[in-house]
Amino acid sequence: MGKELLVVEHVFHLEATWKGGRNSEGEIDAGGLRSVISIPAEMGGPGTGTNPDEMLLGAASTCYIITLAAMMERAGLLVQSLALSSEGIVDVTNNIFTYRRITHRPRIVLAAGSSHEHLVQAERLADKAEQSCMISRALAGNVELSTQAVVVLDDAG
Numbered sequence: 001m002g003k004e005l006l007v008v009e010h011v012f013h014l015e016a017t018w019k020g021g022r023n024s025e026g027e028i029d030a031g032g033l034r035s036v037i038s039i040p041a042e043m044g045g046p047g048t049g050t051n052p053d054e055m056l057l058g059a060a061s062t063c064y065i066i067t068l069a070a071m072m073e074r075a076g077l078l079v080q081s082l083a084l085s086s087e088g089i090v091d092v093t094n095n096i097f098t099y100r101r102i103t104h105r106p107r108i109v110l111a112a113g114s115s116h117e118h119l120v121q122a123e124r125l126a127d128k129a130e131q132s133c134m135i136s137r138a139l140a141g142n143v144e145l146s147t148q149a150v151v152v153l154d155d156a157g
Contacts, residue, residue: 025049043097053099057088060102060135060145068106068129075125077118078111080154101144104130108151122151 016037018026025038025048039045040053050058065084072079089101108122126149130136136145 043092053088053090056099057086057102060088060133060139061086061104063133063135064104064129065106067133068108068126071125071129071132072108072122075121077122077125078114080109080111081107082109083107099143101146102139103146103148105148105150108149109154110151112154114153119151119153123149126151 012030014028014030014033016026016028018024022039023044023046025036025046027049028035028037036049037051038048040051041047043051045051061084064086065082069079069082072082083106085105085107087103087105088099089103091098091100106126108126110118110122127147130145130147139145
C-alpha cells in the first residue's frame with residue numbers, strides 16, 4: 001500500500017484600507033502585523049509607515065532566520081547568538097519597478113566548545129536555509145536570492 005499524502009492548509013488574512021490616490025496612505029491589519037502603508041519616499045511617495053518593498057524583505061528575512069534557527073537546532077548545533085542583516089534591491093527600468101535581489105547576511109556565533117566541523121556545518125545550513133524557506137521558494141525564479149554568512153566561535157567561554 002502506498003504512502004498517504006497529508007495536506008494541511010494554513011489560511012492567513014489581511015484587511016487593508018486606502019485613503020485616496022497614489023500619494024496617499026492606507027492601513028493594513030493581519031493580526032500580528034498592523035501598519036500604516038504608503039509608497040516609499042525614494043519612489044516618489046509620502047514615505048509614511050511601511051511599504052510593499054519592506055514587507056517583502058521582511059517576509060523573506062523572517063522566514064529565512066526562522067528556517068535557519070530550526071535547521072541548526074535539528075542539527076544539534078549550539079548557537080550562542082544569531083543575527084541577520086538583509087538587503088533588497090529594486091530597480092527602475094523605463095519606469096517599471098522590479099524587485100531584483102535579496103541578500104541575507106546572517107551572523108552566527110556558535111557556543112564555546114563547538115568544533116571546526118560545526119562551523120562548516122553552520123555555513124552549509126546558512127545556504128541551505130535559503131532554499132528551504134517557504135517565502136524563498138515562492139520568490140524563486142523571480143527574485144535573485146543569496147546568502148553571505150559569517151560563522152564564528154564564541155571566544156567568551
